[in-house]
Amino acid sequence: MSRIVYVNGAYLPEAEATISVFDRGFLFADAVYEVTTVLGGKLIDFHAHMARLDRSLSELDLTAPASHDDLLAIHRELVTRNGVDEGLIYMQVTRGAADRDFLFPAKVTPPSLVLFTQAMALRDKPAARTGIRVASVPDLRWGRRDIKTVQLLYPSMAKMEAVRQGADDAWLVEDGVVTEGTSNNAHIVTAGGTLITRNLSHAILHGITRAAVLRLAADSGLTIEERPFTLDEAKAAREAFVTSASSFVMPVISIDGMAIGDGTPGPVAQRLREIYIEEADRTAI
Structure with a gap:
């Protein structure tokens, strides 16, 4: 069964999830990420991951894609929709789509936000x-x-x-x-x-x-x-x-x-x- 992933505000089957070819995460690796553990259907150290995300965003002068509360809601929704008991949630934030240029875009572009789940055994590896x-x-x-x-x-x-x-x-x-x-x-x-x-x-x-x-x-x-x-x-x-x-x-x-x-x-x-x-x-x- 296809996973449901999150891309820029939408929950989609993974086969339908797309992102711009001009996204700076794709062109320049101009992006940060976090991986949060799911154990027993719950999130481990979520607030610590959000604090580190904030630091990474700040160091690269990236715009936060959403509030911590909104990101928590998205994480939980993906756990529910995909029935994840043990596994990981990968979250990536990029500077967004802009014409290819080594300089950051002069005009602030909306960040891209992508999340997906990976089910795997963690407790008993x-x-x-x-x-x-x-x-x-x-x-x-x-x-x-x-x-x-x-x-x-x-x-x-x-x-x-x-x-x-x-x-x-x-x-x-x-x-x-x-x-x-x-x-x-x-x-x-x-x-x-x-x-x-x-x-x-x-x-x-x-x-x-x-x-x-x-x-x-x-x-x-x-x-x-x-x-x-x-x-x-x-x-x-x-x-x-x-x-x-x-x-x-x-x-x-x-x-x-x-x-x-x-x-x-x-x-x-x-x-x-x-x-x-x-x-x-x-x-x-």
Whole structure:
């Protein structure tokens, strides 16, 4: 059965959904996006996603397409119309349609707003039980990774390279230190039990799941250091994991073919995944 998607004010079967060939999101990747998790038919961390959306829009001088209340209503309507129990809602905002020009349009154009759902199992992901393998790949992205733009070609290329190397995903490395995964934030747990993750800056995306997991880790008594860590530190770690809206907390069991710890999902990652899901169930709207 065809999904119902939202395009600029209309709910449409996906086969009927269209957008202008002059849309700047298509021509220049002049757009930002958010992905919100659906669990039990409810939205996880919705208000945090809206706050990050506002920041991305502001950084690119983009016009907000609707109020937070209106966006919440659209999200909920798509969940209902598509019968989504577990999955994701993708939302993209572009600068709108204008004749092709590197300069922003002199006249403010209405932003384009597109949303669609993706049903998938999240609570019981097989990979969460087995862990994933990552390969290190040079980080060649642009410098403003803190803005959640649709410029995702290089992360896609890096993920493909990781798969070619027999891994599941890539960790991006710049100046000898790990920035993040292709679509997630990277974390390690040292031999002494300290959780280390890259500090917020222009170098990484300010992950919504990252923030929630760090808060829960602190509440659980874990020592946390937000700082860059090297690839060698990661390979010597007791545990490693990634966080994202689609994977929650996902254990990493090897990097560049080298086993992390004993090569199985570690207890810290497993426990953080459990309490994250418990918190998500409790606070979803």
